Amino acid sequence: MTTAAVNLTNLENGQSAQIIEFAGGSNFQKRAEALGLRPGVTITRISAQILHGPIMVRVNQTRAAMGYGMAQKILVLPLNEHPSKP
Amino acid sequence: MRKLLLFGNPNVGKSALFSRLTGITVVAANYPGSTVEYTLGYMRYQGERIEVVDVPGTYSLSPTSRAEEVAVEMLAEAREQSDNIYVNILDATNLERNLSLTLQLLELGLPMIVVLNFWDETRHTGISIDVKKLEESLGVPVIATCGASGEGVKDLVDRLSQHRPGVKLSRDQDRWEYMGMIVARCQTLTHRHHTFAERLEDLSINTWSGLPLAVGILVLAFAIIRLIGESLITYILDPFFGSVWLSVVNAAGSLLGPGLLYDILVGQLVDGEVNFLESMGMLTTGVYVPLAMVLPYIIAFYSVLSFMEDSGYMPRLGILMDNFMHRLGIHGLAIIPMLLGLGCNVPGAMGMRVLETRRERFIAATIMAVAIPCMAQSAMIFGLVGQHGLRALLTVFGTLFLVWFVLGVILNRFLKGESPEIFIEIPPYRWPYLGSLRKKIWLRIQTFVREAVPFVLLGVLLVNILYSLGIIEVLGRVFAPLVQGILGLPPEAVGALVVGFLRKDVAVGMLVPLDLTVSQMIVAAVVLTMYFPCIATFTVLLNELGWRDMLKSAGIMFVSTYFVGGLLNLLLSG
Numbered sequence: 001m002t003t004a005a006v007n008l009t010n011l012e013n014g015q016s017a018q019i020i021e022f023a024g025g026s027n028f029q030k031r032a033e034a035l036g037l038r039p040g041v042t043i044t045r046i047s048a049q050i051l052h053g054p055i056m057v058r059v060n061q062t063r064a065a066m067g068y069g070m071a072q073k074i075l076v077l078p079l080n081e082h083p084s085k086p
Numbered sequence: 087m088r089k090l091l092l093f094g095n096p097n098v099g100k101s102a103l104f105s106r107l108t109g110i111t112v113v114a115a116n117y118p119g120s121t122v123e124y125t126l127g128y129m130r131y132q133g134e135r136i137e138v139v140d141v142p143g144t145y146s147l148s149p150t151s152r153a154e155e156v157a158v159e160m161l162a163e164a165r166e167q168s169d170n171i172y173v174n175i176l177d178a179t180n181l182e183r184n185l186s187l188t189l190q191l192l193e194l195g196l197p198m199i200v201v202l203n204f205w206d207e208t209r210h211t212g213i214s215i216d217v218k219k220l221e222e223s224l225g226v227p228v229i230a231t232c233g234a235s236g237e238g239v240k241d242l243v244d245r246l247s248q249h250r251p252g253v254k255l256s257r258d259q260d261r262w263e264y265m266g267m268i269v270a271r272c273q274t275l276t277h278r279h280h281t282f283a284e285r286l287e288d289l290s291i292n293t294w295s296g297l298p299l300a301v302g303i304l305v306l307a308f309a310i311i312r313l314i315g316e317s318l319i320t321y322i323l324d325p326f327f328g329s330v331w332l333s334v335v336n337a338a339g340s341l342l343g344p345g346l347l348y349d350i351l352v353g354q355l356v357d358g359e360v361n362f363l364e365s366m367g368m369l370t371t372g373v374y375v376p377l378a379m380v381l382p383y384i385i386a387f388y389s390v391l392s393f394m395e396d397s398g399y400m401p402r403l404g405i406l407m408d409n410f411m412h413r414l415g416i417h418g419l420a421i422i423p424m425l426l427g428l429g430c431n432v433p434g435a436m437g438m439r440v441l442e443t444r445r446e447r448f449i450a451a452t453i454m455a456v457a458i459p460c461m462a463q464s465a466m467i468f469g470l471v472g473q474h475g476l477r478a479l480l481t482v483f484g485t486l487f488l489v490w491f492v493l494g495v496i497l498n499r500f501l502k503g504e505s506p507e508i509f510i511e512i513p514p515y516r517w518p519y520l521g522s523l524r525k526k527i528w529l530r531i532q533t534f535v536r537e538a539v540p541f542v543l544l545g546v547l548l549v550n551i552l553y554s555l556g557i558i559e560v561l562g563r564v565f566a567p568l569v570q571g572i573l574g575l576p577p578e579a580v581g582a583l584v585v586g587f588l589r590k591d592v593a594v595g596m597l598v599p600l601d602l603t604v605s606q607m608i609v610a611a612v613v614l615t616m617y618f619p620c621i622a623t624f625t626v627l628l629n630e631l632g633w634r635d636m637l638k639s640a641g642i643m644f645v646s647t648y649f650v651g652g653l654l655n656l657l658l659s660g
Contacts, residue, residue, distance in 0.1 A: 027150060028509075034145030035511055036183040038262065050293045053409040054418070054508055061180040063287075063514075065405045067417070067507020 006078065008055060008071035011045040017076035019043050024073040032074075036062050043076060088136040090129070090246070091164055093157070093191060094175035095184055096143030097398070097513035099203045101125070102233030103175060104140040105522035107243070114529050122156040122439060125529075131171075131246060139164075145183075147190045152439050171197065171249045173242075178202040178230065179211050179514075181273055185265045188224065189255065197249040198226045201242060204516075205230040212278035220272045225252030234519040283515045290399070291512070296406045303399070307390050314386035315465065323378040327362060335360055335369050350550050356599075364599050371595060372546040375466070376539050380591050381531075383465040387429045388530045396518035396526070400425075401510055408508050414494025415449045415501065416441060417508040423450065427458040430534065431623035434458065435630055444635070445503045449494060451627055452639045455619045456646055457490035459590070462538065466594035467611050474604045481658075482611045489616065489650055493642070537622060538589070545588040549596065552584065572648055573609055574655040576600055586614050587621055605658035609651055617647040 005020055019039050022029045036059045037043065046056040046063065055071040057064055090107075094100050105112075108127025115126055125140040144157040164170050174191055176184035181202075188200060200220075208215060221228045227248045231238030255264055289295045335352060339360070342348045352360065353367025362374035394400060400422050408418030419440045427434025434454050438447045459467065471478050498505075552558045561584065562569075562577035569575050569583075578600055586593035597610050618640065619627060628636045 030146075030148060031150045031509055034150065034186070036186075047288070047292055049405065049409055051409055053293070054405050056291055056405070056512065060182055062183050063512040064510065065291075065401075065408075065512055066509045067408070070507050070509055 004077075005075050008043070008045060008057065008074045008076060009048075009068060011076065011078060013045055013047050015078060016042055016044040016080070017078045020075045020077055022074055024070065028070065028073070035064050036060055037064070037074070042079065043074075088131070088134065088169050088171075089139055089164060089167065090131070090136055090171045090173060091139045091141055091160070092173050092175060093141050093161070093187065094143060094203075095145050095177065095187060097511065098143070098175050098177040098184065099233045099516075099519075100140055100143060100175050101522045101526070102519040103201065103203060103231065103239070103242075104138060105519070105525050106233060106236060106239045108138050112525055112529065114533070122153050123436065124156070124160070136171075144187065146187055151442070165194070165196075171199070171246060173199045173201060173246075173249075175201045175203050178204050178208050178215060179213055181213075181215060182265055182269045185268060186261065189261050189265065192224065192226070192252045193254055195251045195254065197251055199242070199246065199249045200224060200226055200228045201238075202228060202230045203233055205238060206232040206235065210278070210281065212276040214274045214276070216272045220268070223253070223268045223271060226250055233522075234517070287402075287512075287515060290402050291405060293406070296402070300403055300406055303394075303403075307394065311383065311386040311390050312468075314389065315383040318382035318385065319378065323382060327374055327378050331373070332360065335367075338369060349554075350547065353546075353550075363595055366546055366549055366596075368543050368546050371592070372543045375591050375595055376462075376535075376542045379469060380462040380465045380538070381534070383461045383468075384429065384534045385527075385531055387461045388527050391425065391429060392523055392526045392530070393518055396516075396523055398513040398515045401512055404510070405508065405512070412505065413498065414453065414491065415498030415505045416446045416494070417505060419508060419510065420446070420450045424454055424458060427454045428461060428464070429530075430460045430462070431455060431458065431619055432537070432626050433530075435623055435626040438630060442506050443503070445501055446505050448631060448635050448639065449497045449501065451631060452497065452642055453490050453494045455623060455627060455639065456493060456616050456643050457486045459486065459615045460620075462589070462591040463594060463615060466591045470594060470598065471607055471611055474607065478604050478608055481608050485608075485612050485650065485654060486615060489646065493646060497642075541620075541622065542589050542592055545585050545592040548588065549581065549585055549592075552581065558584065568648070572652040572655070573613060574659055575602070575606055575610055575613075579610060582610070582614065583617065587618060587624075590614060590620050605655070608658060609654050612654060613647055613651040616643060616650065618643055 011017055019037060019041055021039055022032060032038065041059055044058045046058055048055045052068040054065040054067055057066070092100050092104055104125060104127065107129050109129065112125055112127045114123055122142055124142055127138045128135055129138050139160070141160050142153040142157045144154040147158055149155040149158050172191065174188050176188065191198060202215065202217070217228050217230055227245050229238055229242045229245060231242055255261060290299050339348060339352045342351065349367070351367050351369045353365030353370050356364050360370055362370050365371055404418035404421050406418070407421045411418050411420055422440060423434045423437030426437045431454060435451060438451050441447045441450055467482060468479070471482055558578070558581040562580045565580050566577045569580055570577055579597065582593040582596040585596060593614050594611065597607065602610060627639070631639060
C-alpha cells in the first residue's frame with residue numbers, strides 16, 4: 001500500500017482506514033480506547049456535520065461522534081482510494 | 087445486606103434487566119459527594135432479601151468521567167464485603183468492545199455472572215455467538231437475555247448461585263489481543279441487509295435531514311406534552327377539584343368558622359366563593375396549584391422525555407446541536423440537561439455533570455437558571471398568559487430563548503478558557519422497554535410530589551404570614567423604584583418575587599389578583615423566570631458550582647433580569 005497517512009477529517013464519507021496513532025493527550029486516548037478506537041483497528045467515517053462540526057465514525061459495531069479537532073488528531077492510513085458505497 | 091451489583095457499559099440495557107430483577111420498591115439515590123444518580127432495588131435470593139444496585143454505566147475501570155469514577159468507587163466499596171454477587175451485562179451485538187470491561191472485572195477475581203443482553207437483536211444483525219464456548223473462554227456462567235421481552239431472565243435468576251471467579255490474564259498477555267482471540271473463537275458474522283432502524287439512524291444524524299427531523303420531533307414532543315397535560319386537567323383534575331374537593335373545602339370551612347385558621351387553610355373568598363387559584367389557603371391554592379395545574383404537565387413532560395431518552399435519540403440531538411451550542415461555549419450534550427431543566431431545574435442542574443470543565447458547567451448552569459422555566463412555572467404561564475392569546479405566550483418564551491442564547495454568547499466571549507469537544511458513543515435506536523420506562527417516570531413524579539408539595543404549602547403559609555404582618559407592603563414600598571419604575575409592575579408584585587424563591591408556580595399564581603395588563607403579565611412572567619432560581623435549584627447549583635461561582639452567577643441573574651425586564655417594559659408599553 002502506497003497511500004500516505006492522513007487524519008480522519010481528510011477521509012471521505014463511507015471511506016475506511018486503519019488507525020495509526022493518536023496525536024492527542026492520554027485522556028483522549030483512554031476515552032478512544034474505551035470505545036474500541038486504538039491503533040491497528042479499521043475505522044470508517046460515516047458522515048460529518050456541516051461547518052466543521054462533529055465527525056461520525058464506526059469501529060466494528062460501535063458508532064461514535066467526535067469533535068472536528070479531535071478527528072484531526074487521529075492519524076489513519078486509508079484502505080482504498082475510492083470509497084465504496086456501503 | 088448482601089448486594090447484587092449490575093455492571094456494564096452505557097446503553098447495554100442494564101436498567102431493563104434491573105427492572106426485571108427487582109420488585110416495586112425502587113429508590114433513586116445520589117452517590118455521596120457527587121450528583122451522580124444510581125438506582126437501588128431489592129430481590130429475593132436463596133430465601134434472603136438482597137439489594138440490587140444499578141451501577142452507572144462505565145466503559146472501563148480507568149474512569150474518564152465523574153459517572154465512571156462513581157462506578158469504580160462503588161466497585162471498591164462493594165469489594166469490602168465478601169459475599170456480593172457481580173453481574174456484568176454486555177451488549178451481545180457489540181461483543182468485542184464490551185469484553186474489555188469484562189476482562190478488567192475478571193482480573194480482580196470477582197465472583198461473576200456474564201449476561202449477553204439484546205440477544206434477540208443478534209438474530210437480525212447476522213451475529214451468532216456460541217455461548218458454551220464463551221463460558222469456557224471466560225470461566226464464568228454466560229447467560230443470553232433480552233431485557234425487553236424477559237427472555238433468559240428466569241435462567242439468570244436460576245443460575246445466580248453459580249457466580250464464580252473466572253480466567254485471569256497473565257501479566258504479559260495483551261487484553262485486546264485476548265479479546266480478539268475470544269471473539270474469533272465464539273462469534274461468527276454473516277452478511278445482512280440494513281434494517282429500517284439503521285436507515286433512520288443515518289437520516290437523523292445527517293445535518294440536512296437531521297435538523298428538520300429534530301425540529302419536527304421537538305414540536306411533536308411538546309404537542310404531545312400539551313395534549314396529555316390539558317386532557318388530564320380538563321377531564322380528570324378540574325372536574326374532581328370542582329366537585330369533590332370543593333365540597334370538602336366548604337365543609338371544612340363551615341366547621342372552622344371565620345378566623346385566622348380559616349384564613350390560612352381556606353384563604354380569602356373571591357366574590358363570596360372559594361377560588362382555588364386566588365384564595366391562597368393551604369387547602370385551596372396550596373393543593374390546587376401543585377396537583378391540578380402542575381402535576382398533569384409534570385406527568386406529561388416526563389413521559390415524553392423519558393421515552394426520548396430510552397429510545398436513544400438524545401445523543402443524536404446532542405451531536406446535531408453541537409455546532410450551535412459551541413457558540414455558547416458548551417458542547418452539544420448540554421442540550422440534555424437543558425431539556426431536563428424544562429421539566430425541573432433541579433435535575434437539569436444535576437445533569438450538568440455531563441459537561442467536563444468548570445467553565446462549561448458555569449455557563450450552562452447560569453443560562454439554564456436564568457432563562458429556562460421549569461414545567462411547574464410554564465404550566466402556570468400557559469394557564470395565565472395563555473388566556474391573552476398565543477402572541478403573549480410567544481413573547482414570553484421567545485424572550486427567554488433569546489436571553490438564553492445571547493447570554494451564552496456573551497459568557498463564552500468574556501470567560502477565559504475554551505470548551506472541550508464532544509466525544510460520545512451513538513447508541514442504536516431501540517424501542518424502550520415499558521417496564522423500566524414506567525419505573526423511571528414513576529420515580530420522577532414521586533420526586534416532584536415529595537419535593538414540590540411541601541414547598542408549595544410552605545409558600546402559601548409564608549404568603550399569609552407576610553401579608554398579615556404587613557411585610558409585603560413594606561417590601562413593596564422599599565422596592566417600588568425598581569419594580570414600579572424599571573419593570574412597570576405594581577408594588578404588590580414584590581410579594582410574588584418573594585414567594586418565587588420558594589416556588590415559582592405559586593408566585594405566578596399570585597399575579598392573578600393584581601389585575602395586570604397583558605404587557606405587565608408578560609414582563610412579570612419573564613422576570614419571575616429570570617431573577618433567581620427557586621430554593622431547591624439554588625441548593626443544587628450551590629453544591630455544583632461552589633460559593634464563588636454561585637455568587638457570580640447570581641450577579642448575572644440580577645443584572646440581566648433588570649436589563650431584560652426594563653427593556654421589555656419599554657418596548658411593550660411604548
